Amino acid sequence: MHHVNLVHNIPFFSIFLAMFCGIITPLISNGKIARRVHGAMVLIVGVMSAILLINVTKNQETFTFMMGHFPAPWGNELKAGPLEALMALTFSVVMFLTVTGGSDFIYKEIVPEKQNLYFIMLNALFGAMLALVYTNDMFTAYVFIEINTIASCALIMAKGTANAMVGTTHYLVISLMGSGLFLLGLSILYSITGHLLMPQMQEAIIALAATGEYHFPLLVVTGLLFIGLGIKSALYPFHAALPGAYSAAVPTSSGILSGLVLKSYIILAIKLIYSVFSVEVMRELKIVNIMFVFGLVAMVMGSVRAMKETRMKRMLAYSSVAQIGYIYMGIGLASRIGMVAACFHILAHAFTKSMLFVCCGSMVDECDGKEQLYHLRGAGFRNPLAGVGFTVGALSMVGVPLFAGFISKLYFASASVYVPGKMIAVLLVLAISMILNAMYFLPSVIAIWTPVKTEGEQTHKRVSVSPSFGIAVVLFIAANLTLGIWYHPFIHIIEMGISLLQ
């Protein structure tokens, strides 16, 4: 009996636990108990991911976990290193805080008989996202992309209103186009490389690139795969479904979808770049430059559309489009430090946007669901905690120092210095985008802190929020400040993770 390293079982066990909880949740008819099971599962996964992270950073290693004892190139594999562990930890923490902070919305907006079904979908979604982070097999990635899609559509639809159904249909159609393209690309890639596991694929691709054989199919494949993932992660021209879906869904769902689900596809794209196509081949095929241009366009256009929007949740959705643009821009720089900045922005945006959606949802709720800025005036006084959370999130998105968003923008700017051809474009668009960010976030912050003088006496009646919401928002703010002030360890882990991915 060979030595079994328990830490190496963590990736598999995390995915398995999430899926298992999804399977047992239908037996629990009470939504509150289902939430506790879900919360416990996410906490356990979070603790395990932290242990994994400490272990892999201490040993500076990545390892592959063989599923079903068939060795490569036949078996299925999971792979984990510092970057994967950090992402799994982030996903667990953000998931836990968003669901804790947003549990009131779930109880209020979803009919009681169906609340447990909501948690099935959350569990499945969490398992699928972890699988996308850890998988080392392309077809497994495809299957989990589809699970991710169905679960996120169900989360949007959970509210059951007409708007939610229309939003879901839109989101579903666009997501399915993305996964269809991914599947076709994957099939062609399989037919020219003969492998499905990432390391073996990479060997074959490097060999093909060296001989120049199948140059055109390779180009088409990269195009299909990255356009597919671009559509799924709502890169600018493919963002059309986001605003409708996010504003119609329960705020908890919107926070998770925008903060985490979009990121899980981007992490897969990053893994494709490093572990499948290799940076040299990507550069040669010029795909990174296309991602760079799309990223820049998204940064500006997302912000412009957000500025025109007067409804809060739609504004946040458009802001997500702009932030996804930042990440693609960082990837498109095709340098190590650009990728570090992109990965850090994944963390920063995950923590910030989820908090924004939860706080915004809480403020909109007290205004009887009216989400126009006009109606939200003074909401910060009525619900101070949500107001402070929203303000912190907005400042972080704009890029004010001490908050998480500032660090990623700083790193994007310094990354551009090393890429002379793209430096001017990056700095210019970064500046424009930050000004635009400020132009739509600051008015909303000012609006929620504007006292309203109405004829009624009880203008600033404080509303009570549940303790779980309070704790979640405080922890979110703490996490944001941590990322913004003590960012060095995170950057260090990301750097190590990226160098180990290659």
Place this chain on the structure above:
Amino acid sequence: MNHLATNFYEAASVILFGIGFMNLLLQNNLIKKFIGLNIMDTAVYLFLAAKGYIFNRTAPILTDGIIDANYYINPVPAGLVLTGIVVSVSVTAFSLALVQRLYKHYGTLNMDEIMQFAREGEGE
């Protein structure tokens, strides 16, 4: 041109994929939209099945004791097709359930009309 003639399965499947994709994107009728989705997925399965088949070989089932791999076709694409079918069945089931609910609420399957109703509902 020569390539197209030798790889006619692959060419056909890519054309089918295009038809399905455009249907999914542009079709107004929701049922037809999701039929487009199925055409698109099936096209990929045709592609995979065509790639897995090797002319003059047989299914990889040991009956007459031959263990030589040169005697059999590649079984992996068949496995992928099966997995893919399971995925597309569940996606289709989900979509059709959604379409049914939309129809019950709006009384139409036309996406444009539904969007218009939804916008009117929002404007109130």
